[in-house]
Amino acid sequence: xxxxxxxxxxxxxxxxxxxxxxxxxxxxxxxxxxxxxxxxxxxxxxxxxxxxxxxxxxxxxxxxxxxxxxxxxxxxxxxxxxxxxxxxxxxxxxxxxxxxxxxxxxxxxxxxxxxxxxxxxxxxxxxxxxxxxxxxxxxxxxxxxxxxxxxxxxx
Amino acid sequence: xxxxxxxxxxxxxxxxxxxxxxxxxxxxxxxxxxxxxxxxxxxxxxxxxxxxxxxxxxxxxxxxxxxxxxxxxxxxxxxxxxxxxxxxxxxxxxxxxxxxxxxxxxxxxxxxxxxxxxxxxxxxxxxxxxxxxxxxxxxxxxxxxxxxxxxxxxxxxxxxxxxxxxxxxxxxxxxxxxxxxxxxxxxxxxxxxxxxxxxxxxxxxxxxxxxxxxxxxxxxxxx
Numbered sequence: 001x002x003x004x005x006x007x008x009x010x011x012x013x014x015x016x017x018x019x020x021x022x023x024x025x026x027x028x029x030x031x032x033x034x035x036x037x038x039x040x041x042x043x044x045x046x047x048x049x050x051x052x053x054x055x056x057x058x059x060x061x062x063x064x065x066x067x068x069x070x071x072x073x074x075x076x077x078x079x080x081x082x083x084x085x086x087x088x089x090x091x092x093x094x095x096x097x098x099x100x101x102x103x104x105x106x107x108x109x110x111x112x113x114x115x116x117x118x119x120x121x122x123x124x125x126x127x128x129x130x131x132x133x134x135x136x137x138x139x140x141x142x143x144x145x146x147x148x149x150x151x152x153x154x155x
Numbered sequence: 156x157x158x159x160x161x162x163x164x165x166x167x168x169x170x171x172x173x174x175x176x177x178x179x180x181x182x183x184x185x186x187x188x189x190x191x192x193x194x195x196x197x198x199x200x201x202x203x204x205x206x207x208x209x210x211x212x213x214x215x216x217x218x219x220x221x222x223x224x225x226x227x228x229x230x231x232x233x234x235x236x237x238x239x240x241x242x243x244x245x246x247x248x249x250x251x252x253x254x255x256x257x258x259x260x261x262x263x264x265x266x267x268x269x270x271x272x273x274x275x276x277x278x279x280x281x282x283x284x285x286x287x288x289x290x291x292x293x294x295x296x297x298x299x300x301x302x303x304x305x306x307x308x309x310x311x312x313x314x315x316x317x318x319x320x321x322x323x324x325x326x327x328x329x330x331x332x333x334x335x336x337x338x339x340x341x342x343x344x345x346x347x348x349x350x351x352x353x354x355x356x357x358x359x360x361x362x363x364x365x366x367x368x369x370x371x372x373x374x375x376x377x378x
Contacts, residue, residue: 009342012288015281017308020186029185029199033177033206037170040210044168 100141103128159218166213177206180224183309184231190304191235193293205230225318228311232319236297287349291341299334306331 107124125146131139156172158179164172184205188198208230209216216226292300305311305319306327317324 005339005343005346008284009288009339011281012284013307015285016190016288017310020189020308021310023182023186023189025181025185025202026195026199029181029202032199032203033181036203036207036210037173040173040207041168041170048168 097134099132101130101132103130104146105143158223159216162209162213162216162218162223165210173206173210176209176223180227181206183224183311184227186309187228187304187311188231188235190292190308191231191300201231201234204234221318222315225315228305228315228319232301235301287342287345290345291338294341295334295337298330299337302327302331302334303338307335 105126105128107126127142127144127146129141129144131141133139156175158176161172161176165176181202185198185202188201189195192198192201205227209227216223220226292303295303302316305316306313313324313327316327320327
């Protein structure tokens with residue numbers, strides 16, 4: 001029984017294997033695949049076209065944004081003049097050999113200042129003349145108390 | 156051209172590459188599907204769906220993880236498992252090719268798979284054996300059925316099966332060994348049922364054994 005069974009089983013398996021080896025896809029299956037392939041191709045084309053359109057729209061939107069920003073910069077907020085502006089590394093303050101600036105300085109009242117006979121704690125004012133060289137170097141040329149040069153003091 | 160390059164070209168929209176891949180791999184996948192399913196229509200559905208999935212998601216294939224053939228077998232296997240139902244063995248003499256409502260047939264196999272050659276008596280015997288084999292295979296748990304289908308019927312190399320199942324070749328061998336034993340048992344049960352049926356016909360008092368589901372008698376299958 002067992003031997004007969006094994007022989008029958010193995011013969012059936014071999015027959016089945018050979019039959020499978022001879023199997024070919026049917027024309028119907030090939031046609032179905034071709035149809036799916038055509039659908040896939042047309043869908044890809046549609047998606048591709050839609051993608052190109054999206055990119056075009058995005059590029060147009062970016063262009064509009066750039067143009068409108070440029071227009072706003074030109075017409076609404078004019079850029080500040082570049083003349084006379086010190087830029088780091090340029091080594092030149094302005095198109096002059098040198099400049100002297102007079103700066104008003106104040107000395108706080110809380111610090112006592114020696115004044116003739118004793119200490120005074122009132123606020124003192126000075127003119128500080130600052131010489132600015134073309135290479136950017138600053139020199140303090142003179143400090144003048146405003147009390148001594150009252151004609152210069154303009155409150 | 157290499158399969159991986161063809162898949163890449165197909166991903167870029169090359170229909171010719173897709174067609175070439177179909178021509179290369181359609182027959183082996185069809186053989187596996189036929190060995191696994193009960194009807195040619197179901198097998199062709201699986202082959203079609205497998206290639207459509209490759210068309211739609213070519214990026215899922217990673218050449219570093221195995222061959223394209225193994226990848227396609229994996230898709231087909233997944234599709235079969237999704238619609239898997241253990242077959243019910245129809246008694247001999249009943250209408251064998253009735254649709255079960257899901258496009259599948261109870262025990263019917265494609266006609267070209269059951270046409271043995273030889274003398275009329277040989278043909279009859281082998282035809283019966285093949286029918287028994289179909290019934291026994293149909294009743295196997297999925298885990299055994301697929302290794303029988305790959306290794307014994309579709310002649311897929313063990314290494315490829317190991318790739319598909321993502322396990323060592325040794326595991327494939329041991330699972331196949333167990334599957335063959337279960338198949339032999341199912342085949343034997345089928346024979347015993349037929350003998351009992353013959354005895355019942357000749358002597359009506361002899362009770363018929365319950366042969367409706369072999370897979371239940373064999374136990375569910377983890378390898």
